[in-house]
Amino acid sequence: MSDFMSDVPLLLLIEDDLQMRRFLRASLHAQGFRLVEAETGEEGIVLAQSQTPDVILLDLGLPDVDGIKVTERLRGWTRIPIIVISARGREADKVEALDAGADDYLTKPFGVSELLARIRVALRHKEGLPSGEQPILEVGGLRVDLDRHLVTREDREIRLTPIEYKLLTLLARHPGKVLTHRQILKEVWGPTATEQTHYLRVYMAQLRRKIEKDPARPHLLVTEPGVGYRLHDEG
Amino acid sequence: MPRKRLFVEGEHEPLGSYIFSILLVVGATLMGLLASSALTLPDVVMIYILIIMYASARFGHGPSIVATGASVLAYYFVFSPPVQAITHLLTCLLMLLMGLITGNLVFNLRREERESRARANWATVLFSLSRDLGSAVSPDAVGQVAARHATDVFGSDAAILVPKNGELESGLRPIPDSRTSQFSADELAVAARCLGPANGVDPPAEAGSAWSFFPLVAGQQPVGVFALAQPGISGLAIEKRRHVVNFLRLIASALERVALVEEAEAATVRARTEEMRSSLLSAVSHDLRTPLAAITGAATTLRERPQGMGDPDKRELLETICEEAEHLERLVANLLEITRLEAGAVSLNREWVPLEEVVGSALYRLEPRLRGRTVHIDVPVTMPLLFADPVLLGQVFYNLFDNATKYSREGTAIDVNATAEKGTLVVSVADRGPGIPAGSERRVFEKFFRGSHAGVQGAGLGLAICLAIVEAHGGTITASNRDEGGAEFRMTLPLGEGAPEIPPES
Numbered sequence: 074m075s076d077f078m079s080d081v082p083l084l085l086l087i088e089d090d091l092q093m094r095r096f097l098r099a100s101l102h103a104q105g106f107r108l109v110e111a112e113t114g115e116e117g118i119v120l121a122q123s124q125t126p127d128v129i130l131l132d133l134g135l136p137d138v139d140g141i142k143v144t145e146r147l148r149g150w151t152r153i154p155i156i157v158i159s160a161r162g163r164e165a166d167k168v169e170a171l172d173a174g175a176d177d178y179l180t181k182p183f184g185v186s187e188l189l190a191r192i193r194v195a196l197r198h199k200e201g202l203p204s205g206e207q208p209i210l211e212v213g214g215l216r217v218d219l220d221r222h223l224v225t226r227e228d229r230e231i232r233l234t235p236i237e238y239k240l241l242t243l244l245a246r247h248p249g250k251v252l253t254h255r256q257i258l259k260e261v262w263g264p265t266a267t268e269q270t271h272y273l274r275v276y277m278a279q280l281r282r283k284i285e286k287d288p289a290r291p292h293l294l295v296t297e298p299g300v301g302y303r304l305h306d307e308g
Numbered sequence: 309m310p311r312k313r314l315f316v317e318g319e320h321e322p323l324g325s326y327i328f329s330i331l332l333v334v335g336a337t338l339m340g341l342l343a344s345s346a347l348t349l350p351d352v353v354m355i356y357i358l359i360i361m362y363a364s365a366r367f368g369h370g371p372s373i374v375a376t377g378a379s380v381l382a383y384y385f386v387f388s389p390p391v392q393a394i395t396h397l398l399t400c401l402l403m404l405l406m407g408l409i410t411g412n413l414v415f416n417l418r419r420e421e422r423e424s425r426a427r428a429n430w431a432t433v434l435f436s437l438s439r440d441l442g443s444a445v446s447p448d449a450v451g452q453v454a455a456r457h458a459t460d461v462f463g464s465d466a467a468i469l470v471p472k473n474g475e476l477e478s479g480l481r482p483i484p485d486s487r488t489s490q491f492s493a494d495e496l497a498v499a500a501r502c503l504g505p506a507n508g509v510d511p512p513a514e515a516g517s518a519w520s521f522f523p524l525v526a527g528q529q530p531v532g533v534f535a536l537a538q539p540g541i542s543g544l545a546i547e548k549r550r551h552v553v554n555f556l557r558l559i560a561s562a563l564e565r566v567a568l569v570e571e572a573e574a575a576t577v578r579a580r581t582e583e584m585r586s587s588l589l590s591a592v593s594h595d596l597r598t599p600l601a602a603i604t605g606a607a608t609t610l611r612e613r614p615q616g617m618g619d620p621d622k623r624e625l626l627e628t629i630c631e632e633a634e635h636l637e638r639l640v641a642n643l644l645e646i647t648r649l650e651a652g653a654v655s656l657n658r659e660w661v662p663l664e665e666v667v668g669s670a671l672y673r674l675e676p677r678l679r680g681r682t683v684h685i686d687v688p689v690t691m692p693l694l695f696a697d698p699v700l701l702g703q704v705f706y707n708l709f710d711n712a713t714k715y716s717r718e719g720t721a722i723d724v725n726a727t728a729e730k731g732t733l734v735v736s737v738a739d740r741g742p743g744i745p746a747g748s749e750r751r752v753f754e755k756f757f758r759g760s761h762a763g764v765q766g767a768g769l770g771l772a773i774c775l776a777i778v779e780a781h782g783g784t785i786t787a788s789n790r791d792e793g794g795a796e797f798r799m800t801l802p803l804g805e806g807a808p809e810i811p812p813e814s
Binding site (some may be wrong): 236269270292 | 621630633637642657660662664665666667668669671672683685687693698699745797809810811813
């Protein structure tokens with residue numbers, strides 16, 4: 074029994090709104106998740122330590138500690154995936170949460186399918202941790218062979234420049250996850266280039282022309298306006 | 309250029325003019341003595357009268373009286389033969405009378421001539437003042453014009469003090485600004501006092517102040533204070549004061565006029581805001597309530613009366629709830645967006661961005677509603693980067709595509725064309741729907757304007773948001789109908805100068 078229980082992912086929901094908790098409890102239980110709930114940030118941090126959940130769903134507007142602070146404190150000791158669920162819809166808020174260490178950001182209101190998709194992505198990341206060791210990444214019909222530095226689409230080789238390759242592999246290692254401009258610039262161009270978003274945009278356009286079926290209507294390398302980019306890996 | 313003569317001075321003739329008048333009489337007497345063989349006595353009298361007239365015209369009242377007296381004495385003692393002294397005494401008396409009358413006449417003529425010249429000069433001054441004031445549209449402009457003219461007229465610095473923020477209670481503010489430091493707090497207090505209820509036209513005197521203050525009164529209302537850098541002026545000559553009063557009255561009425569204009573403008577803005585608020589309220593109450601009504605209806609049906617309802621019916625109700633909730637969400641987002649844009653709370657977060665990315669991400673967000681429509685995108689590969697706020701500009705394209713899906717039949721194509729010419733991006737989004745009703749090409753950008761298409765949802769905010777964003781970028785957006793049918797929205801945006809170089813890969 075206990076073996077079975079530990080196979081079922083445990084979610085920690087940190088949310089002060091009663092109706093939101095009610096809706097999420099019903100939906101997530103129905104999907105077979107286990108759920109622990111916290112109404113305040115402090116309570117959430119304690120539960121994160123004692124219960125070691127698989128994924129944390131975190132509201133930003135908490136009564137005691139701001140969600141951003143909760144994220145920072147959690148990131149002080151754990152890499153448990155954090156999905157922020159917030160009514161703050163501005164891009165700057167998203168960037169702040171993601172740069173503070175959140176894995177994903179969902180703006181209220183959202184549909185349950187969208188939430189489940191994000192939870193699945195987060196769980197996959199958790200399993201994949203530490204990432205980067207798998208030699209072959211397969212995403213959205215694209216195959217990236219890290220050992221041989223080879224990118225193919227439907228068995229056709231795609232020739233990429235070194236920066237394009239770095240850019241693609243970075244996103245491919247985090248399929249479905251939003252990476253902020255700052256995070257990508259730091260990884261690909263180095264910590265001194267974190268403000269040069271136009272480098273990123275220009276190279277992203279080049280990369281799209283090589284790997285997207287219709288570069289003008291990209292479906293693989295998705296822009297999150299004002300936030301960053303995401304490699305779409307479902308559907 | 310010498311200043312025009314505006315003030316007729318009080319008659320205080322210098323001592324020299326008296327002496328000169330006497331010298332003239334002495335000279336004439338000597339000449340008369342020398343030429344006595346050729347001159348008759350009446351000739352001598354005529355010469356004296358001539359001198360009296362001259363003295364009167366040249367020097368004024370006093371010297372002419374002195375010249376008359378001197379002439380009479382000289383005539384009596386030098387020219388009249390002692391035998392007929394009585395007759396000559398009569399002549400002297402007549403000569404005295406004639407002298408006085410002539411002197412007075414000439415003097416009056418002269419003074420009137422000067423006064424009329426001063427009046428004419430004043431008329432010019434007042435005319436040019438009122439002409440310059442006529443083009444002033446703010447209290448500051450009025451103050452500047454008035455101070456400049458006053459300096460010309462009075463030959464010393466001048467300033468206008470107007471109530472701060474248009475209220476007398478909050479103190480006075482000098483115009484031009486450069487004079488602010490020349491007024492001490494005490495002086496400003498004195499100036500403010502002369503606007504008080506119990507003041508005459510006389511300026512209050514203040515010991516030690518370099519300024520004299522005169523209230524500017526329009527109708528019964530004090531509107532400001534005129535300050536002249538001449539200490540202690542209070543007793544102005546009558547005619548001088550009359551013109552000065554006119555001068556000040558012109559300034560006062562100009563100040564009153566601009567204050568009224570500003571007030572009228574503020575009232576218009578208030579009225580527009582009020583109109584805006586009421587149309588917002590009616591839109592909000594209607595557009596928020598309608599979807600809420602559908603949601604409430606569908607949800608209560610499912611909760612309270614599910615008996616006898618088939619699965620397709622339940623599904624239908626659930627669809628209603630989801631769609632209407634989504635509709636509400638978009639409406640709220642749009643209301644927030646337009647409010648933020650109009651409040652000026654949005655600062656552009658400009659970055660160098662490829663147009664392709666902005667269009668592409670808008671299309672991606674709208675994917676569920678495009679339902680497989682063809683989108684022809686014609687953006688040249690050589691298109692330079694654009695200096696714009698990618699999020700807001702993405703919102704513009706999103707709204708335009710959203711409109712296209714709403715107003716054109718499902719499955720019809722959407723066209724996007726972009727060109728760059730001379731530092732300007734020209735981009736158009738066109739659909740193949742029924743187009744824009746004739747005459748509404750401008751109104752579609754107004755808030756809460758909705759086309760008369762049945763069954764189309766929306767609060768009429770999408771295009772107003774587009775307009776606000778495009779204008780914030782220094783661009784334009786216009787709507788028209790294509791020749792082959794369908795609405796076309798055409799934007800121009802400045803590309804921005806100094807596009808960054810992208811270092812090539814080594």
